[in-house]
Amino acid sequence: MSTAEETDGENTPWSEVTPEAARRLLVAAVEAFAERGYHATTTRDIAGRAGMSPAALYIHYKTKEELLHRISRIGHDRALRLLETAADSGGTPSDRLADAVRSFVRWHAERHTTARVVQYELEALGDGHRAEIVALRRKxxxxxxxxxxxxxxxxxxxxxxxxxTTLAVLSLCIDVARWFNAQGSRTPEEVGTLYADLVLRMVGAQK
Amino acid sequence: MSTAEETDGENTPWSEVTPEAARRLLVAAVEAFAERGYHATTTRDIAGRAGMSPAALYIHYKTKEELLHRISRIGHDRALRLLETAADSGGTPSDRLADAVRSFVRWHAERHTTARVVQYELEALGDGHRAEIVALRRKxxxxxxxxxxxxxxxxxxxxxxxxxTTLAVLSLCIDVARWFNAQGSRTPEEVGTLYADLVLRMVGAQK
DNA sequence: GAGCGCTCTAAGCGCTTGCTCAGGTTCGGG
DNA sequence: CCCGAACCTGAGCAAGCGCTTAGAGCGCTC
Known part of the structure; x- marks a missing residue:
């Protein structure tokens, strides 16, 4: 009787953000940042989308940048875990590479709103926060x-x-966040499968 | 006796922008937009980099958005011509595809400052201007x-x-503008060659 | 039911933004 | 030598920005 939105754990993004008002603000920020970019988004816009006054934002977050950092941190954690899970799983390198690409790409397509913020707003982070995120990206x-x-x-x-080739593979996957459109004709699943195949060709995998 | 910067024609970007003050402003805008993004760049910053007062900008350009549009338009024209030249050249499809990827990638690496603006600031364009640019991208x-x-x-x-696969190939090349770093260890030439090889593998080209 | 902590709002402060405008400088042609 | 066009500046306007503050409403404990 529960929708996907109500189940907790992995499949519900932002379930770790509490209280609920803080989560509503964060979800609103993700949408706004993805649509217009961090700098073009106003705190009034974020608060408005969450149905609150501008001042409410500052009860839950010290600054607008802290909001971006929380989004970026959670997104990078999630993406990294997808890749490491695939890398550590059993199976041949081909299986694991296909797995990594498929799940990484699917995440970028399904959550392309979040992914867009995560991948393209790094430079808006403060110096300390950016360094932390860059470390995750290296992993x-x-x-x-x-x-x-x-x-x-x-x-x-x-x-x-x-x-x-590693750089090219990651680059190819990341760029999905830029072009993927939910109204388009491809499902995240289909893009993941297509990309896994293309990447196996790039590394010259034996059939 | 003339440097690459002084020769005219293809190799000098922005040679079509006159008078010289307008070109200086445009070059300053490219740098600023690439570093901070369109929305985080102020007209004072652009004018300052060009060694002029903020008001001088409005003698040569109606708005800040018109500056972005001129940059985007010129960059897209250039990129499209690289691809069409390769597509129309003689030779086997493998030769032409490798050529297209190599020159397209090399441009994104060599001119990564420009390319970053061209590829990642589309949403800051006004509706009419964006439609014009999208048409070029479709070509x-x-x-x-x-x-x-x-x-x-x-x-x-x-x-x-x-x-x-077409989408993936273009996506792979475009993303070079995001990660390429002039201080890095790879030259634009090397990246172009690597990517041409990877793309030939993606399409399963016969050796 | 008084006191307290948490959450939220209305109002607004100080500053920066994109852009304008009146006036000054420069320079080639008559 | 003067004129007009082209170019540029200093000063500044209205609007919008991130963020703060004073205080109201709420649910809790004792």
């Missing part, structure tokens, strides 16, 4: 590189330039 | 799709989903 890179390296060592992949 | 998509389709028809490529 994402390491997870993918590990899969590709192991595929090469196992003779399963043919990759002349491992760091370069 | 870029068509040029790449044409090469891939012809490769498939010639039996040279193995591509189950032509529109999806």
């Amino acid at each position: 994402s890179d390491a997870a993918v590189r590990r899969i590709i390296s192991e595929g090469v060592r196992a003779g399963e992949f043919d990759v002349p330039d491992v760091p370069g | 870029s998509d068509a040029a790449v799709r044409r090469i891939i389709s012809e490769g498939v028809r010639a039996g040279e490529f193995d591509v189950p989903d032509v529109p999806g």
Whole structure:
């Protein structure tokens, strides 16, 4: 009897944000930042979307930048976990790479509103906050590189330039957040499958 | 005796922008928009970088948005021409696709400041201007799709989903503008070559 | 039922924004 | 030598910005 929105845990984003008013503000901020960008979004707009007065925002968050940081932090945690789960799972390097790409891409498509903020508003973060996020991003890179390296060592992949190919794979996936449109003809599932196939070709995986 | 900056024609960007003060303002705007984003850039900042007063900007441009539009228009024209030149050149589909990717990527790396504005500030354009730019982008998509389709028809490529793969190829190249760093270890040339190879693998090109 | 802590609002402060305008400087042509 | 056009500046306006403050309403404990 409960919708997907009501179940807790992994499938409900922002369930870790409490109290409820703070979560409403955060969800409103995600929408506004994704639509117009961080700098073009006003605190009045965020508060308005959450059905509150502008001052209410400052009870739950010290600054507008702190809101962005919380969004970015939670999003990066989630994305990193998707990649590390795939990297640590059993199976051949091909299986794990396909898994990583499929789930990473699906997240960027399904949650493209969030992903857009997470991937394209890094420069609006303050220096300390940005450094923290960049560290998470390096771990994402390491997870993918590990899969590709192991595929090469196992003779399963043919990759002349491992760091370069790792960068290209992540880049390809991240850019989904820019172009994906919920009204478009492709489902997140379909894009994930297509991309997993393309990436296996990029690394020269044996069939 | 003349540097690359002084030679005219293709290799000098913005040579079509006159008078010189208007060009200085536009170059300053490109730098500022790329660093901070359109909305976070002030007209005072642009004028200051060009060594002028804020009011001087409005002699050459009606609004700040018109500056963005001129940058976007010129950049899109240039990028589209790179792709169409490659698509129309002689040679096998593999040659033409590699050529398109190599030159498109090299432009995004060499001119990553410009490319960042061109690719990531579309939403800051006014409605009319955005529609004009979107039309140019569709032509870029068509040029790449044409090469891939012809490769498939010639039996040279193995591509189950032509529109999806076209989208992925362009997406991969465009994202270079986001991550490319002039201080990094790769030259634009190297990235172009790497990416051309990766894309040929994506389309299953025969060796 | 008085006191307290938490949440929220109305009002507004100090500042910056995109943009304007009156006036000054420069310079080629008559 | 003067004129008009082109270009640029200093000063500033109205609007909107992020954020603060004073105080109201609420539900809780004792």
